[in-house]
Amino acid sequence: MMNFLDSSPCNFLAVSNIAKRLEGEGFTHLDQRDKWNLSPGGKYYVTQNDSAIFGFIVGTEPVYNGYKIITAHSDSPGFRIKPAPEMLCDGNILKLNTEVYGGPILYTWFDRPLSIAGRVILRSNDPLHPVTRLVKFDRPLLTIPHLAIHYNRSVNDGNPLSRQKDMLPVIAHINDTAEKDSYVLNLVAKELGVEPKEILDFDLTLYDTTPACLVGVNDEFLTSGRIDDLSMAYSAMVALLDSTDTRMTRVMAIFDNEETGSETKQGACSPVLTHILQRINSSLGGDDETYMRAVASSFMVSADNGHATHPNYPEKQDPTNHPVLGGGPVIKINANCKYMSDADSAAVFRTICEDAGVPYQYFVNHSDVAGGSTLGNKLTAQINLRGVDMGAAQWAMHSVRETASAQDMIYIIRAFTQFFNA
Numbered sequence: 001m002m003n004f005l006d007s008s009p010c011n012f013l014a015v016s017n018i019a020k021r022l023e024g025e026g027f028t029h030l031d032q033r034d035k036w037n038l039s040p041g042g043k044y045y046v047t048q049n050d051s052a053i054f055g056f057i058v059g060t061e062p063v064y065n066g067y068k069i070i071t072a073h074s075d076s077p078g079f080r081i082k083p084a085p086e087m088l089c090d091g092n093i094l095k096l097n098t099e100v101y102g103g104p105i106l107y108t109w110f111d112r113p114l115s116i117a118g119r120v121i122l123r124s125n126d127p128l129h130p131v132t133r134l135v136k137f138d139r140p141l142l143t144i145p146h147l148a149i150h151y152n153r154s155v156n157d158g159n160p161l162s163r164q165k166d167m168l169p170v171i172a173h174i175n176d177t178a179e180k181d182s183y184v185l186n187l188v189a190k191e192l193g194v195e196p197k198e199i200l201d202f203d204l205t206l207y208d209t210t211p212a213c214l215v216g217v218n219d220e221f222l223t224s225g226r227i228d229d230l231s232m233a234y235s236a237m238v239a240l241l242d243s244t245d246t247r248m249t250r251v252m253a254i255f256d257n258e259e260t261g262s263e264t265k266q267g268a269c270s271p272v273l274t275h276i277l278q279r280i281n282s283s284l285g286g287d288d289e290t291y292m293r294a295v296a297s298s299f300m301v302s303a304d305n306g307h308a309t310h311p312n313y314p315e316k317q318d319p320t321n322h323p324v325l326g327g328g329p330v331i332k333i334n335a336n337c338k339y340m341s342d343a344d345s346a347a348v349f350r351t352i353c354e355d356a357g358v359p360y361q362y363f364v365n366h367s368d369v370a371g372g373s374t375l376g377n378k379l380t381a382q383i384n385l386r387g388v389d390m391g392a393a394q395w396a397m398h399s400v401r402e403t404a405s406a407q408d409m410i411y412i413i414r415a416f417t418q419f420f421n422a
Helices: 002-007 011-024 183-192 227-242 272-283 288-296 343-356 375-380 406-421
Strands: 043-048 052-057 067-073 078-089 093-101 114-122 131-136 170-173 199-208 213-215 221-224 249-255 299-303 330-333 361-364 386-391 393-395 402-405
Touching: 002 011, 002 221, 002 227, 011 043, 011 052, 011 114, 011 131, 011 227, 011 249, 052 227, 052 272, 067 227, 067 272, 067 375, 067 406, 078 183, 114 183, 131 183, 170 183, 183 199, 221 227, 221 406, 227 249, 227 299, 227 386, 227 402, 227 406, 249 272, 272 288, 299 343, 299 375, 299 406, 330 343, 343 386, 343 406, 375 386, 402 406
Parallel strands: 067 249, 067 299, 299 386, 330 361
Antiparallel strands: 043 052, 052 249, 078 093, 078 199, 093 170, 114 131, 114 199, 213 221, 221 402, 330 386, 393 402
16 A cells, blocks of 8 residues: 555556556456447446546346445645746746645645656647656655744744745756746656657646655554545555455446545546446446446445544544544544435444454544535435445545554455455
8 A cells, every 4th residue: 555655646646556456457448438348247447537447347146236336536635736837036946836736734745855746648640639648756856945933933823824925846946047938848848758849738746755654663553645545545446356256246436536526527526437337237238227226226435534533632523433543444424414424324334344353433523613525425416326434544634644544454455345245
């Protein structure tokens, strides 16, 4: 998992790494523009916009017996590089104009070794289908320097931050002001071995180059960027590959853009999962009736991490539900339906955990604290599915560096595998 986190600094690379792993395990890539000819027991995967991926193993039972689905998301809060981002400062210091993606804890990004990763779009002979290349600079290129305390003596009493002024990264000290123009474009072109004029556009993200690691006297804590939610994406992938039951169709669905509301063609609000499930049904000879029966017989696990009780802020947690690191997966409950869990679906996942020999916990928001939402309620608004929202308990969600329990990762993979095998 730590290798996966280190090699997946953005959504595009996370999906690429999952696709490579699936192909190495005998999965066949399907193009959504082609006719699908699926076979019982066949292993397939589909991508959407290079940043969402859906892997599935077709069941050997009649298709109307349903689907077992685990969902997660590929994106994490951070910074995206704007078009024409170069900004020249005093002393020929070059900084980049960026835009905040999602809801990061901004001050955790200061004074760190940062680099660039993402997707680059190149010219082709077909204007409707340009060429896509992925890029990842493996060396630190940037930093966001904090203002010295001598210029802001009250910084430790509270420090409001401007996303447009305070959070811009420095990339270079240039010798000639002419170097400013297309600096990033030229840098990316050199890294990819192409001419700058071949680059039409890009989706580039900043990332912290510090590797994932274990901390604690007994290596009990996992600390890394993007634990939310790449740890669940990885766990879903491993469980799919490790599961052995062949009866029902097993589906891993990794969406993008959860951090910004999921309302994109690759997000959970799109019809992409519905279409994939329908095409599995029709390719195996099913019709609308068998599809409706299949969905009604299905169950979904929406895997997105939750909040562990913070050792310094126990009062932030619900008074009677205190999920802890190392206590197993958390079942997420919300009376206002921010999560899709209810007593029925929570009982199902609890039983799965018990059968897998895995402890479980419950997460409920403190009633004075507004919580977030995740994939489950977005998907069940479109598909008539039973399902549960759950995740790993973690600290510092949306920090540039988050912390979770190493043992919980083992627990969750075990529970997911049991779910696919149940």
